[in-house]
Amino acid sequence: MNVNSLRDEIRFLFSGQGMPYEKVCLMVAAVVCIVLGTMLSSNISNDAKVAVIDLDNSAYSHELTSRIDASEYMEVTTVLNTPVDPTTLFYRDQAVAVVYFPRGLEKDRYTGAASNIGVFYDNTNTAQTSDIKVALNELIGLDNAAAQGDPGSTNDSLNGTIGLADRNFFNPNGSNYNVEVQGFLFFFGSMFFTFATIGMVPRLRLSHQLDKILLEGTPWDILVRLVPYGACLIVSFVFGMAILRLLGDMTFSGSLLLFLAVQIFYVMTVGTLSTLFGWTAANPGIASSRMILFIPGGFIFGGPTGPISFYPDWVVAASHLFPLTWEYHFVRDIISRGAGFGDISKEFGAFLIYMAVALILFCAKFFSARRALLKHRAKEEKHRLQQLNLADGTAMGQAE
Secondary structure, three states: OHHHHHHHHHHHHOOOOOOOHHHHHHHHHHHHHHHHHHHOOOOOOOOEEEEEEEOOOOHHHHHHHHHHHHOOOEEEEEEEOOOOOHHHHHHHHOOOEEEEEOOOHHHHHHHOOOEEEEEEEEOOOOOOOHHHHHHHHHHHHHHHHHHOOOOOOOOOOOOOOEEEEEEEEOOOOOOHHHOHHHHHHHHHHHHHHHHHHOOHHHHHHHOOOHHHHHHHOOOHHHHHHHHHHHHHHHHHHHHHHHHHHHHOOOOOOOOHHHHHHHHHHHHHHHHHHHHHHOOOOOOHHHHHHHHHHOOHHHHHHOOOOOOHHHOOHHHHHHHHHOHHHHHHHHHHHHHHOOOOHHHHHHHHHHHHHHHHHHHHHHHHHHHHHHHHHHHHHHHHHHHHHHHHHHHHHHHHHHHO
16 A cells, blocks of 8 residues: 555656656755855955045045055945935945045144044945955054054054044844845745746646637736736735834835835736746646746845855846846835935836846747647647548548
8 A cells, every 4th residue: 555655656756747856856956056056155245346435535545545446355436526425325236335535634644633534334234344344444454553653564654543433324233124034025925926926827728718818818918917916915015014114123214105116017027927937837836846946046146145245246147137136126225225216217227128028028928829829720620621521531432
């Protein structure tokens, strides 16, 4: 009895009627050990983006800027010589830190007056600034040693000392509600939304509704079915954030209306990709296993599990293939940093292009399936006519 049960289950496992686990388990092991091992090989910030607001615009401030850029941990991407709100330089993950050189810095340095350099850190992920803080403190420490006549110093004309006046933006107390818990909210919400929609086309195929839609309908007849699921997902996001805000200490600095507007486009994009990935599955169960192809990648490389500054540039670029990566960019800008529509317009415009590509691929799949169905129907009709002609010929022969 037990042997028969085991044999029956092994037969089902390799029958193709359920999840192809014999392939999935090997694929997951390969992806985790090879692909993710390569992408996540670094656990430090390499050339993290730093913006400089240089109001002194002196030879000394230029020298400090060059030292910062020379550090293996930092890369100066922007230098401004006019006052700017430092928070705007963090939008779209343009910078991890902003260094502020005040007016009179060089003068104070050579006249013996103490002065401070301002540093603003993006604390939306508490791990991404640790290496930068160490590097900046070392840089300032070496410069102060030179001012005190360090024997190894090459500049004996310095008299004043400088210090760092730093400030953590967006998540000053390092709360997990603003990073990990919030990240899991959007990850699990998107994952179960995909589970609910990825088997839609296989379900329609099994219920013999898909052929009618292909022959008489448009791609919208399938995509419109995503609306109730998407509405539930958006409501769940708001409900979850309300819990984090009331029971925890999650910050919400931006506009709720802007956030909701962006979610409409995000939900449609994820739903379109979901139906596209599940299209060829034999049944909803097999389709569900394909969720791993486009949802978890955004969670891993989108920022909630590890700082973006830890990843090579090619990994950051490739991570935008996953829709959840875009979601985390919008979450950080709108919810954490309080960005308005104008501040995210470039990122949102790029996301619309991403969405358009997904829709084009879906429409191409729809019309390709329609052509295949028409071709199959024509072949069946031709075969039926041949059978009728053969039957008529047989009947005539018997009559003669």
